[in-house]
Structures are given as structure tokens and as C-alpha cells.
Amino acid sequence: MDSPAMKRLLVEKMKEYRNHRIISPPAIHPCGNKRAMVTEHRISAPLHHVDMEKTTKLRALRDNTINLVNRVDSAFDTLESFTDRPSIDLYFCIIELITNSDVDELYISSSSDLDIDSVKRAEIYLKRGAIDPSRSMIYLQGGPGFGCAAPVSGLSLTSSKSSWASAVLLGEVTNLDGSTFDRVILMDQRGTGRSSPITKQTLRRMFPNLFLLGSDVENDESDAVMQLKEAQISLAVTEASSYLTKFRADSIIRDAEWIREALCRSSTPMTSKSAEDTNDKDDFLPRPWGAALGQSFGGFCLMTYLSSIMHPPRMCLFTGGIAPMNTPIREVYDRLWVRVEERNRKYYEKYPGDVVVVKRIVRRLITKPALLPCGGMLTARRFLQLGLGLGGSPGSAFANLHSVISSAFLDDNDDEISLSFLKKVEQNQSFDDAPLYFILHESIYADGPLAGPTKWAAHSSYESYKIPVFDYHITSNDDSRPTLFFGEMVFPWMTNDYEEVSGRGMVSLSEALATKDDWLPLFDAKNMRRALIGGDNANEPPRTNAASVSYYDDMYVDFDCAMKLVKRDGPMEGVKVWITNEYQHSGLRDDGANIFLKLVSMAKGTVHVPS
Helix, strand or coil, rough: CCCCCHHHHHHHHHHHCCCCCCCCCCEEEEEEECCCCCCCCEEEECCCHHHHHHHHHHHHHHHHHCEECCCCCCCCHHHHCCCCCEEEEEEEEEEECCCCCCCHHHHHHHCCCCCHHHHHHHHHHHHHCCCCCCHHEEEECCCCCCCCCEEEECCCCCCCCCCHHHHHHCCEEEEECCEECCCCEEEEECCCCCCCCCHHHHHHHHHHHHHHHCCCCCCCCCCHHHHHHHHHHHHHHHHHHHHHHHHHHHHHHHHHHHHHHHHHHHHCCCCCCCCCCCCCCHHHCCHHHHHHHEEEEHHHHHHHHHHHHHCCCCCCECCCCCCCCCCCCHHHHHHHHHHHHHHHHHHHHCCCCHHHHHHHHHHHHHCCECCCCCCCECCHHHHHHHHHHHHHCCCHHHHHHHHHCCCECCCCCCCCEEEHHHHHHHHHHCCCCCHHHHHHHHHHHHHHHCCCCCCHHHHHHHHHCCCCCCCHHHHCCCCCCCCCCCCCCCCHHHHHCHHHCCCHHHHHHHHHHHHHCCCCCCCCHHHHHHHHHCCCCCCCCCCCEEEEEEEECCCCCCCCHHHHHHHHCCCCCCEEEEEECCCCHHHHHHHHHHHHHHHHHHHHHHCCCCC
């Protein structure tokens, strides 16, 4: 089993399973006074990472502990281990600076040949030379449910100050070893973007019986036919909910490790070591990412990284992304509704004229909801979900909402809703484009069986908190108080209002996930402390340096819940925290380069923050 021939077979089998592809020729873009190359990759990864099976529900129910993983691909150690192992596609792109060297120019020329296939293009890329993960930084985006920002169009590379990514490549930023970073990896988290995306269309393809019945019961069906369809839908709901449980942070961070292992092992030059003389111990030497940046939900993923992976990224940088670990989900939303109310007050202070307009829109939609151009219904409650964007910077987020509101009516003399307004509403509401954001949103707080089911916690909190502040039926007819928008919350009624999450099957699926009571744990306090400050043994130093910017007025991530975790003796005591009200949750987008540079300096101890 350990013979050189078997090793070669396993190497080839893994290569076949991963099926690494570069889907198009490299794109070259100006980057400051240099050139950046963007390559678009796809790689196959296990739908269910094998090591997660070791964190059994029985053990999690007892103490919410997580087994640390050394390598996520170590379970593929026999030819049989590849059998019946379903996979998904992961899409990621790599941004790197290139020179005028013969190696770079030869790669660009050879990989730009449109006649070569995507697998061959990936092989050419990896043969350029060994990829050093310590000089690579991976980005984990917010969500859950959204693909990563695209280089250039969504992430500027114009100058060293134009984005955090350009600061990584062009700035004077070094890793903990003093070397510059040479690659930025942007991964579409599984189920988002181009990583086996979860949409109503793809769910219909995988689980067609989920959609046997629409939102309304067909009255012309016999009882026997209806019973059969209901049974088929029930089975499809069970299968689909089991499938979707594999799209949370615990799987996402293992995908990041899967990509790292594939890149650094596949790119090792075979001229120095062949499969015959490779020392097995070398395969398991820690080679973590040099840094990881987690924005919002991406920061939640980083906390799972620290809880689950033996050797997490050497630097972990959080931007508005410290999850409310140890806080019951209902309390999380009780706190967030208070923050949403305050953000509404600030909006109306900025645009006091919108108080009257919003009331007028709500009254009109209560009386007569509007059919949206792409399907779905604009109800008053759906309209108020435009408040999701209020947590951005006032200059852009507030102005954008004001622009949408201002286009609501054809004129001031009647209540006819304009088509322009309806189109803008659709553009500003992402649940149709990213139904995963609705389906799995509250599950990001489901930290193991001890946390219990999520039970539509935001809706439950709203029902308790709304009187009279958020009850739009009251406030839209009360001149003494404004009608308040909602925040980042999902509700069971969305399956009625949004086309992409509508239908009997989607109702049952979302309800099944809301009542699920046996989620695997996402966070492990002991593992996090061990990674951040070292073990009890003096010979076990910290495995990562971490820094976070926490936004004092954050509408999406409760500040007080975050501070409970980073205090003395807390699970994240080792994270250096910069507290500010200069930025909102969108700080990384608004001033990414400066925020990133400060966090790196904090993590490396070159600035005294906190003082």
C-alpha cells in the first residue's frame, strides 16, 4: 500500500479527482506602474469533507468541541477512498504581479492559445514554479450567499491605495517572515458565484420534485395524486436540506484548505523530488496561508478556521466580522433591531423629506402590492427590506436609498408606481439573485446542537419588538413617528414575496432548515484560544497573529457581543481590536487599503493599537 507505484497511483487519482482547470487565458491589467495577471480557476472538491464526520453530533451535543484537522485531503489515502465521493466545483481567481521575465512571458504566450483545454492550461500554470502559500493571501467575503468581487470591475487595482487587494500587491506589506505577498486568492464560496451556485434553477435541476406544486394547491388534482406529490416533495425536502447543510462556514474553510493544498503540492517541482523519494513527513509539514482577510461573514468563517484547522492562516484579519458566539440567536436579533432603529433615525435626519414619501409608498403597497418586472410581488414589507443597505457609509448607502425612494411615483398627483422604481427595487434586493442568502442566513448563528434551531429568530424578535416602533401598519398612518425600514433579517413570508424562493417546496425547505436542531458546531472556544495565544505548555506558541476592526455603530454585527469575545480570558482574547466609529460596516469597500494596512501593522505589532 505504501509502495512507490501505489503513491504514483494515488497522486494521479487525486489529480483526476481535483480536475484543476483554468477556464480562460490569463487577463493582464495595469496595476500601479506594474502589471497584474488574473487567472480564473476551477477545482473539484468533496461535497462533504470526510474529516467533518469525526465531529459527531453526539459529541457536539455533549460539549460542542471540534476536532482539529491537519490536512483536509488526508482522508484520500486509498484508491477506494475516491469511490462514491460526490464533488462540487470551486471557482477562484488569483491576482499576481508579473514581470517581463522569460518565464512569465512564456507562460502568457503558451496559456493564451485558445486551442489548449482548461486542464492543460492549469498544468502550464503550475509548472511555472512552486507556489508559496506563506506569500499568498486568501479573501473570505461577506454573505452568506454572494460571490467574490471581481478584480478590476469590483476590486480596483489602479494604485496601492485603490483597494485592499492593490495594497497587498503594491504596498510595502510583508508577511510574518518579512517576505512580500505575491498572490491574492479570491474564492467564490461554495454555492455562490461560479462555485456550484445554489439558485432556484439549480435546485430545480437537482431536486425536481421540490417544485411539483406551486404556491397554490391545484384543485383539479385527485386526492391520490396530491398525496403522492406531497410525499415526493417531502422526500425532496429531506434530500435538499441535507445537501444545503454542507454549504456553511465549516465546509467553506475546508474548501480554502483544499485549494491551498492543491496549489502548493501540485506546483512543487518534481525535478528535486519524485514520488518515489518523497518523505511522507514533508507532505504534512505545516504550510498555511500567509494571511486571510475576512469581511463580515468572512470573519465568521475565520473564527471557524481557528476552531477547526490545526494550522490556520499565519495572519487572520477581521473587518466587521466577529460573530456573536455564545449569544443565543434570539438575543442577537433583539440587539440588532435596536441598532436598525438607530440607523433609521440617522437616515431620516439626513433626508427628512423622505418620512412623508415612505409613508405614502407603504400605504399604497398595503392597499395594492405591485408586480415586479422579474416576478415576485412588491409588498409594503418587502419594500421596507430596502433598509438592508442602511449599514453602509451615509454618503453612498443613504444616498442610494434616497434615490430609489425618490423614483417611486410617476408624479405627485396620484399613487401610480413607476416602472423605474420597481426596477431599482429589484436591483437593490439580492435575495432573488442569491437565494442562499435567504435559505441559510440564520444558520450562520446555529453553533451546534446546544444552540438549538433558529426558528425564524429575526421574525420572532420582530413580532415582539415591532409595537409600535416597527409596525408599519401603524406608523404609516401616524404623523408623529417615521415608518422604519428593516435591517439584515430574513422572514418566513419572503417565500410569498420573492419569486426565486417561492413555491411549496421552497417553503418546506426553508422551514426544515429553520427547525433543524442538530447542526454541527462552528466554533470551539478552546481551539480558538490555543491558536491565538498558544497552549498551556510554554512550548506551544500561538499559531496565528490576529487583528480586527470593529465598527462601533455596526448595524449588522452587534458591537457588544463582539467585545464579550475579545475581552480578557475570552475565546478571542488574542485578537488585537481597533474600535472606530469613523467607518460603517462597508469600511473595507470605502477605504480598504488604509484599513488593511493598519490591521497588518496591528497583527505584526508595529503599531500600538489597542494603546
